[in-house]
Amino acid sequence: MTAFSYFSYNFCGPVRTRRVKGEEGRWQQxxxxxxxxxxxxxxxxxxxxxxLAVQCK
Known part of the structure; x- marks a missing residue:
């Protein structure tokens, strides 16, 4: 469960403080x-x- 929470926070969840203004003036998540x-x-x-994950040998 810890790995799932870690990954989902870092890759799947946009964070408001990380957003940037785009070229059109809109916020990009x-x-x-x-x-x-x-x-x-x-x-x-x-x-x-x-x-699909690839295992390294």
Whole structure:
């Protein structure tokens, strides 16, 4: 449950304090993982649960 909470906060939940103003003057929602440069979009829970993971050997 801890890993689920950690991932969903960082990738799936936009945080109000991380938002930035876009080119048109509208606020763009950002997740903490977007701020860190790990992803380019806010993920949905469905995206994460159906994402195919690759195991490293």
């Amino acid at each position: 950002r997740a903490p993982a977007m701020t860190a440069g790990l992803t380019n979009r806010v993920w949905s829970i469905n995206d994460w649960l159906t994402y």
